[in-house]
Amino acid sequence: MSLNAALKETLGLDGLEYRHDLGKDALFREALANDRGRIRADGPDDEPKAYETALGLEGPLVYYSDPSCTGRPVQDTFAVAWPEVEDKLWWKSDFQKFDPDHFGPLLERVAAHLNERGRHLYVQDVHCGWDPAYAVPYRFVGEYATHALFATNMFASGVDVADPESKRWTLLDVPSFHCDPERDGTLSARAVIIDMRNRVGLVLGRADYCGVVKKTMFTVMNYLLPEIGEMPMHCSANVGPRGDGAILFGLSGTGKTTLSADPERELIGDDEHAWTADGVSNFEGGCYAKLIDLDKAAEPVIAAALSMPGSVIENVPPLPDRPLAETDPQDLDLSDNAITENTRLSYPLAANPNVADGARGPHPETIVLLTADAFGVLPPVSILDTRDVMYHFVSGFTAKLAGTEVGVNEPKAAFSACFGAPFMAQKPSVYAEILAEKMKTHRARCILLNTGWSGGPHGVGKRISIQHTRALLNAALAGELDADKVGYDNHPIFNLAMPTACPGVPTEILNPRNTWEDKHAYDVQAEKLRDMFRENYRSKGFDALGIEAVM
Incomplete structure (x- = not known):
């Protein structure tokens, strides 16, 4: 026709x-x-x-x-x-x-x-x-x-x-x-x-x-x-030198794009994928990166794409002293939010230097659920069993800073089912069940990786260093946090399995309670976050959808 x-x-x-x-x-x-x-x-x-x-x-x-x-x-x-x-x-x-x-x-x-x-x-x-x-x-x-x-x-x-x-x-x-x-x-x-x-x-x-x-x-x-x-996913994905695939779920600000961009691993994609009988593949042929406050040294691929033919810069204001036609795109003020915080850049996937052939990869060995806990109470890494995976996947938790008033640093919990609720056309349990079945079939491990704060909430504690986060991730990808390699402690409030050791990471930070001077204050804060999880579970009706409560 x-x-x-x-x-x-x-x-x-x-x-x-x-x-x-x-x-x-x-x-x-x-x-x-x-x-x-x-x-x-x-x-x-x-x-x-x-x-x-x-x-x-x-x-x-x-x-x-x-x-x-x-x-x-x-x-x-x-x-x-x-x-x-x-x-x-x-x-x-x-x-x-x-x-x-x-x-x-x-x-x-x-x-x-x-x-x-x-x-x-x-x-x-x-x-x-x-x-x-x-x-x-x-x-x-x-x-x-x-x-x-x-x-x-x-x-x-x-x-x-x-x-x-x-x-x-x-x-x-x-x-x-x-x-x-x-x-x-x-x-x-x-x-x-x-x-x-x-x-x-x-x-x-x-x-x-x-x-x-x-x-x-x-x-x-x-x-x-x-x-x-088959399983559609709002995640990034990559594959290591021994053919070991990984997928990373996470909301904005949790490190999904940064952690998947590993020079030692080939990138499958940074945002939208399918996990099918043939492995993991990208939905997309491009990337749609946030530009606000872009650190060009930390994100050189995005920085270079600003000057690429055919890329699209969206809603970055012109400079006040010259027209766009006389402006080099590298001179644009990427901190200017006069139009929106959500300034964007669209560019081809091929702009990345190390893309997997055909934007496809094998079945993942490791599933990573990312969160950035600004309450400062979740462990830096936890090992999840099938029940945990389904619960935390449909919870889709991260914590964002309020930032609405000077001096107010109380975090705000954000729950987005399947780490992309607005785009999930079917009920969350549908995706959770498929994920659990595929993990079982392909014997994939799963970790909850916290890229947030330690030693106290935002404003008191410090953000977990990127070096420690990468060490935890690399250890998980290598199987060094598997049950036959390391022992675990159970978190009494969150009911999460915390490894007792990890190469390249101080043992004392693996249990977040150890990093707080005031242990009672930690317990109060942890119980507060646990109750937020419980309320989200109740209000979303996850019990009726067959998701088992784990905390």
Whole structure:
């Protein structure tokens, strides 16, 4: 079927010009010439959205999303509640039901809007996943060349999928269409809607943050893979010189990207993966790195990618004393959060110096659940059995610093099921059960690795050194923390198995209570965090989902 016929059948588009599978240079030029929208809260809807730097075509594209959408619009994200999926999907505040009776008429209105405007659209055909056994053909259709360039960076190409038309997903991205909540059944003038039955995604209105193009498809994959008994994961992954694979789950700030970038190990990817019968493989063809306060010396790959042709810098403000066209991208102020804390850089996976062939690797020997405990009470490393894994996986805990008032350093607990709750389309227990089964089948070990504080909470104690964290991780990867190699103590409050020794790590820090001067204060703080875990378990209804409480 021709492209025109396919888009007419799938979306109702008719008589439009499609700029299909343009190269990165062409998309760069198209973005400068044609991408228009709002970039200031009080600005018009026809300002340029994309800009070049002093490097021109040999450097990055700088893009500004709508100021109301500098991250994913989670409160405006939906799935169509078709009867066949309604009981499977995990409905929550950032993934809500959309009335099927509203979806068809809304799609018709969007198509009519585009047909009447008669302007060209950009179409990029890519793949989500490098393994042909599960990879999904992904067709981006949208108004912005920047988004098409982003899709080209972030997804795989050249994957040989059998019968692609029967598996293809299509995303229609239309910033110029503003919803009418009363008429369209949305909550606001923008919406991100996933239709599992017809394999269509809609992104409408002021929802033009680039990450929507990526995370919408990740949510789809998180629905599709469990349907075939496979495991989608929000994690980084790498493989060691003896072919020993590892996956690292973790929320923002826990070290997922930093710890997976090991010069002694090949990188499979840093964010989204599948664990299937064939091993671990990346969903993506690129990286989407945070830029705020980037330490270029510590993150040289990201720093170099700032100047790469075809990369996309998102929402970093221009310098006050010169236009972007006269600015070297290395001179941009990456500490400037005037637009958002969530400044980003999209660049190809190949920019990394040591990528595993085909972005694929073996079954993992080691599973790492990362947390950064700012309460200062969790052990630096704990060994988890199957029950522990399922509990801590669905808990998805880390602790963030409050930072909202001067002098207030009380940490805040953050729980995100499966270390990516907003993107988990099915219920958390589905993923936990698949993870536990795969770990059993492939005899994978699991550790809970704490990259947070020791000797007291943030403001009193010190963050566990990266050297000690790497030593703990390396020991686990080498099997040196296995039961036949080292003894364990049981933490009486958290019921966690703590190794009594680890090469390169002072023995006294392995039990966190030893690092606190005031032991009673430690016990009080630990019980406080334990009760937060218990309340999260209760409030999320994990017991009813078959997850056993372990603390």
